[in-house]
Amino acid sequence: xxxxxxxxxxxxxxxxxxxxxxxxxxxxxxxxxxxxxxxxxxxxxxxxxxxxxxxxxxxxxxxxxxxxxxxxxxxxxxxxxxxxxxxxxxxxxxxxxxxxxxxxxxxxxxxxxxxxxxxxxxxxxxxxxxxxxxxxxxxxxxxxxxxxxxxxxxxxxxxxxxxxxxxxxxxxxxxxxxxxxxxxxxxxxxxxxxxxxxxxxxxxxxxxxxxxxxxxxxxxxxxxxxxxxxxxxxxxxxxxxxxxxxxxxxxxxxxxxxxxxxxxxxxxxxxxxxxxxxxxxxxxxxxxxxxxxxxxxxxxxxxxxxxxxxxxxxxxxxxxxxxxxxxxxxxxxxxxxxxxxxxxxxxxxxxxxxxxxxxxxxxxxxxxxxxxxxxxxxxxxxxxxxxxxxxxxxxxxxxxxxxxxxxxxxxxxxxxxxxxxx
Amino acid sequence: xxxxxxxxxxxxxxxxxxxxxxxxxxxxxxxxxxxxxxxxxxxxxxxxxxxxxxxxxxxxxxxxxxxxxxxxxxxxxxxxxxxxxxxxxxxxxxxxxxxxxxxxxxxxxxxxxxxxxxxxxxxxxxxxxxxxxxxxxxxxxxxxxxxxxxxxxxxxxxxxxxxxxxxxxxxxxxxxxxxxxxxxxxxxxxxxxxxxxxxxxxxxxxxxxxxxxxxxxxxxxxxxxxxxxxxxxxxxxxxxxxxxxxxxxxxxxxxxxxxxxxxxxxxxxxxxxxxxxxxxxxxxxxxxxxxxxxxxx
Numbered sequence: 001x002x003x004x005x006x007x008x009x010x011x012x013x014x015x016x017x018x019x020x021x022x023x024x025x026x027x028x029x030x031x032x033x034x035x036x037x038x039x040x041x042x043x044x045x046x047x048x049x050x051x052x053x054x055x056x057x058x059x060x061x062x063x064x065x066x067x068x069x070x071x072x073x074x075x076x077x078x079x080x081x082x083x084x085x086x087x088x089x090x091x092x093x094x095x096x097x098x099x100x101x102x103x104x105x106x107x108x109x110x111x112x113x114x115x116x117x118x119x120x121x122x123x124x125x126x127x128x129x130x131x132x133x134x135x136x137x138x139x140x141x142x143x144x145x146x147x148x149x150x151x152x153x154x155x156x157x158x159x160x161x162x163x164x165x166x167x168x169x170x171x172x173x174x175x176x177x178x179x180x181x182x183x184x185x186x187x188x189x190x191x192x193x194x195x196x197x198x199x200x201x202x203x204x205x206x207x208x209x210x211x212x213x214x215x216x217x218x219x220x221x222x223x224x225x226x227x228x229x230x231x232x233x234x235x236x237x238x239x240x241x242x243x244x245x246x247x248x249x250x251x252x253x254x255x256x257x258x259x260x261x262x263x264x265x266x267x268x269x270x271x272x273x274x275x276x277x278x279x280x281x282x283x284x285x286x287x288x289x290x291x292x293x294x295x296x297x298x299x300x301x302x303x304x305x306x307x308x309x310x311x312x313x314x315x316x317x318x319x320x321x322x323x324x325x326x327x328x329x330x331x332x333x334x335x336x337x338x339x340x341x342x343x344x345x346x347x348x349x350x351x352x353x354x355x356x357x358x359x360x361x362x363x364x365x366x367x368x369x370x371x372x373x374x375x376x377x378x379x380x381x382x383x384x385x386x387x388x389x390x391x392x393x394x395x396x397x398x399x400x401x402x403x404x405x406x407x408x409x410x411x412x413x414x415x416x417x418x419x420x421x422x
Numbered sequence: 423x424x425x426x427x428x429x430x431x432x433x434x435x436x437x438x439x440x441x442x443x444x445x446x447x448x449x450x451x452x453x454x455x456x457x458x459x460x461x462x463x464x465x466x467x468x469x470x471x472x473x474x475x476x477x478x479x480x481x482x483x484x485x486x487x488x489x490x491x492x493x494x495x496x497x498x499x500x501x502x503x504x505x506x507x508x509x510x511x512x513x514x515x516x517x518x519x520x521x522x523x524x525x526x527x528x529x530x531x532x533x534x535x536x537x538x539x540x541x542x543x544x545x546x547x548x549x550x551x552x553x554x555x556x557x558x559x560x561x562x563x564x565x566x567x568x569x570x571x572x573x574x575x576x577x578x579x580x581x582x583x584x585x586x587x588x589x590x591x592x593x594x595x596x597x598x599x600x601x602x603x604x605x606x607x608x609x610x611x612x613x614x615x616x617x618x619x620x621x622x623x624x625x626x627x628x629x630x631x632x633x634x635x636x637x638x639x640x641x642x643x644x645x646x647x648x649x650x651x652x653x654x655x656x657x658x659x660x661x662x663x664x665x666x667x668x669x670x671x672x673x674x675x676x677x678x679x680x681x682x683x684x685x686x687x688x689x690x691x692x693x694x695x696x697x698x699x700x701x702x703x704x705x706x707x708x709x710x711x712x713x714x715x716x717x718x719x
Contacts, residue, residue, distance in 0.1 A: 007431075015717060028618075092716070096435055096543035099713040104436040112542075119541040124466040133462060136455035137542055 004108075005221050006071035006094075006189060011103035013064040013089050013245075063089045064245045067103070071189070074219040078226065078236030078253050080260050086245040087225045088193065094223065095191050109188020109221070112139055114179075123167035127158055127177055130166050134181045148184050155206070156180035183210045189221045190214060205403050211235060229257045230395030231404045254397060261299040261394060269300060269391040281382050282321075282374060285311040289391050292360075301396035302412070305360040308338070308370075313351045319376045321347040323354060326371040328387075335368075335410050341378065362413060365406045367392040449545050459552035464559055478563045482519060486511045493640045501642065502682050504584025506575050509680065514639040516568050517601065517675035520561040521668055522630055524605025527553040529612040529626050532715050539716060546712040547705070550610055554602050561598070572679070590678045590685060597675055600693055603701040604667060610704030614711035618718045637668040642676075642683055667693045 064086045095113035120137045135145040156177040214220045239256025241249035249259040269289040277284040290296045291304035324339040369390045374383035468474045493499045494507035501510040528550035575582040616622045650660035670693045677683045
């Protein structure tokens with residue numbers, strides 16, 4: 001049993017909404033008056049769950065409410081949640097930037113955070129001077145930095161510019177330099193927030209590799225917040241889902257990711273239209289997209305073999321009908337057309353489930369939209385509905401050390417290859 | 423690491439706080455950062471200027487020239503026999519400047535550094551401390567200017583017949599520490615208050631200017647006392663100027679360097695106590711603020 005290195009107990013954080021103005025003076029005075037008499041803060045009793053999209057009556061909200069967890073040495077804990085779920089607030093408290101309203105965090109090791117890389121860079125100072133300054137801000141001593149200076153410069157890839165003021169750097173170089181410093185920190189607990197979002201593909205590879213070294217090789221404990229599900233699945237040993245400031249799930253990273261994605265109703269890939277999509281010729285009951293070998297409610301990932309299932313009733317007709325889908329990306333760009341016109345599975349009068357199978361791992365990560373057309377005799381459109389449904393393909397679990405970004409393009413067809421000597 | 427005891431933790435993060443949390447060991451651990459900040463301030467201040475560090479000389483010199491012109495040549499304030507007004511004003515401005523720079527430099531600590539403070543933790547008090555230290559370097563340079571003119575006036579002119587350094591010059595370091603702690607104390611108080619209510623920022627800008635006129639920078643305290651005796655200044659104003667701690671500091675700076683004005687041990691003790699109290703008060707408020715100012719700034 002590995003020992004507990006960090007213990008988070010009943011952490012809550014309250015924020016006051018609205019502007020700081022003369023109204024706050026009266027609250028401050030009231031608070032002070034209660035404190036003077038040895039009573040609890042009167043404003044701690046009020047406050048609502050932090051759901052930014054609904055309107056609440058109180059001007060106090062809880063960004064975090066009773067967060068409890070423990071972190072063992074060598075663990076990599078991934079924290080996922082929607083925007084505004086309280087992830088960043090939690091990290092801010094952990095890195096001592098702000099203090100919790102109630103509760104306590106105890107730690108056995110030094111915590112260093114990569115909340116945002118490049119903190120405290122001074123544009124007028126050279127790269128080298130900034131390495132020292134930034135390193136010291138992050139908690140290293142001059143001696144520690146000096147012993148690693150060559151590695152840091154090497155890692156950043158900014159050798160040529162190292163004696164040039166940072167204001168002349170490109171933004172990418174600045175980020176690389178900053179990450180290089182941060183990556184050479186040696187805290188017991190590293191707090192990482194979305195570092196994967198910076199830099200180009202090559203640098204991302206480097207950064208993730210370094211993160212892996214840190215967590216696997218040196219047995220460092222890492223707290224990792226990301227929207228990149230692939231990264232969470234592959235890097236973390238445990239996952240934690242935050243929702244409206246509360247922990248709603250804790251468990252294996254892949255389960256946590258699944259829980260999180262299913263909680264997002266937008267990613268449900270099942271559409272039931274009831275009576276809304278019908279005319280005198282047909283009635284469209286619903287469309288479902290699901291993955292082979294998975295329950296219908298689970299989310300889809302990039303390795304799945306997908307089935308598009310159309311539930312439709314065709315009213316009696318003499319003509320030939322067929323169904324066409326146009327797949328579009330988020331910007332509305334048409335990617336390709338799927339049709340049963342040329343297949344030996346025509347649309348027939350009566351009720352049916354029409355299924356179309358996409359090859360395994362065909363669609364890339366992303367959100368897609370479908371337009372539907374029902375065509376009569378290959379020329380007349382008798383039913384048409386743009387953007388009838390949307391679905392998204394999530395990152396799958398990738399092998400450790402693999403790149404965690406998204407390859408360009410929308411499809412990843414598996415073509416045949418041969419090889420011959422010449 | 424944690425071989426003994428379940429409750430052996432490195433540190434705890436909570437909402438509770440002690441009144442004064444001045445963790446010397448932690449600050450010692452961050453001493454490299456302190457000096458790097460000082461270096462940053464000194465090195466980058468006059469980057470990409472043509473005159474560079476010369477600006478350190480120009481500002482007090484021109485202020486002194488103007489003061490001499492207005493207060494001594496036009497308004498006829500007497501600085502005493504055998505004491506050149508220029509040297510008198512330069513002494514006042516040099517000592518006043520250090521206090522002023524410490525005060526204004528630290529008074530926007532939180533606002534100025536909210537980006538950095540919002541992302542990483544280090545003992546926040548490092549920031550104002552670095553300002554006080556880098557200003558000390560600036561003060562040192564301005565002191566050199568003062569010494570230069572001092573030598574010029576005493577050696578090469580007849581104007582400074584009554585000027586002579588005193589044995590009490592030995593207390594100069596004490597005076598410097600008082601100036602620093604006073605400036606730092608006020609600065610920390612103001613910077614803490616301005617995180618939530620910005621009103622004080624506006625006060626600082628002209629308040630410091632006004633305070634200078636109440637600190638006997640360009641006139642001797644004796645003059646105020648005699649005017650009070652003549653009834654031309656309300657007694658209240660006289661007391662205000664006399665008990666303004668900076669008045670004593672400026673007066674004593676002139677006393678130990680130029681040998682004018684009196685030295686008053688009681689006033690020195692009074693000022694030492696006041697500055698310590700203000701410094702501690704500043705530290706308490708600063709500590710209280712640093713924990714969660716990022717939510718209100």
